[in-house]
Amino acid sequence: MLQYLLTEISLLILISISCTSKVYQIPLHPVYGESQNHVGYSVKARIGPKLQEYTLLIDTLLPSSWVVGPGCSDPCCLNKTTFISSYKIKKSKKDHFALVDYTSRNITINLLNDEFELYENNDPTIKFFDKAFSFGAVESLEWQDCAEYTKIDGMFSLYPKIHWSTTIIHSLYDYLYDKHIPRTLTIAMPRLVTIHTYFQSITY
Incomplete structure (x- = not known):
């Protein structure tokens, strides 16, 4: 029951991208690991x-958005x-990303462009339907x-435009730049909520 309440309230977390006078709000969903610890959104x-x-984990450490390709x-x-993909994948690029906690991921990806949209409740909130937005299809993944x-x-990467270890352009920032959209991004968090149980109070 407690896990359910935590999940429901966490669904209120939103990520907002300000595009001129219009604000797109994309709900973030909590992700729990196999050990039931909270690992991200x-x-x-x-x-x-x-x-x-697809369910994509928000990543602020690496520059590339990616999904698993058919060859992995x-x-x-x-x-x-x-x-x-809608198209034949031709180009392959291999990158090694070192994380701040000194773990690592070795990823071989094919960079490509295709129809891509973020959505909630079956309604698209942001669409990327042209070559300005690129992401990767993973061929191999060591994690x-x-x-x-x-x-x-x-x-789904929210990392700044260039990463120190690679020349890959961060596609979301690149897309907003090409469309002459102000690159303003904020994350709105819900207020702290205290849940009272029989033995303890939990504030998060």
């Missing part, structure tokens, strides 16, 4: 010609929604902590 995305649904057979790619992320299909 996710957004809902639909990608590709059939707008297949690594253990970390299993049981995830596989991306099928120390992937067992904690079995409920997500990939990453």
Whole structure:
């Protein structure tokens, strides 16, 4: 019951992107690992010609958004929604990303462009339907902590434009720049809520 209440209230967390006079609000959903610890927040995305649904973890450490491609057979790619592109994938790029906690991910990705939208309650909130927005289809993935992320299909990057270890342009910022949209991004958090149980009070 407590877990349910935490989840329901956490759904109120929103991420807002200010685009001129219009503000897009995208609800963030809490993600819990296999050990039931809170590991982050996710957004809902639909990608590709059939707008297949994906759950993407918000990532502020790495520059590339990605989903699992059809050629990935690594253990970390299993049981995830596989991306099928509208177009033939030609270009492959390999990057090594070192994380701040000194763990690492080795990722081989194919950079591509396709239909991409963030949505909530079946209504699209932000659409990326042109070549200004790029993301990756993973060919191989080595990830120390992937067992904690079995409920997500990939990453949605909110990292600044350039990462120190790669020349990949951060696609969301690039998209907003190309569209002459002010690159203002805020995260709105709910107020602290105290849940009283028989034995203790929990504030979060």
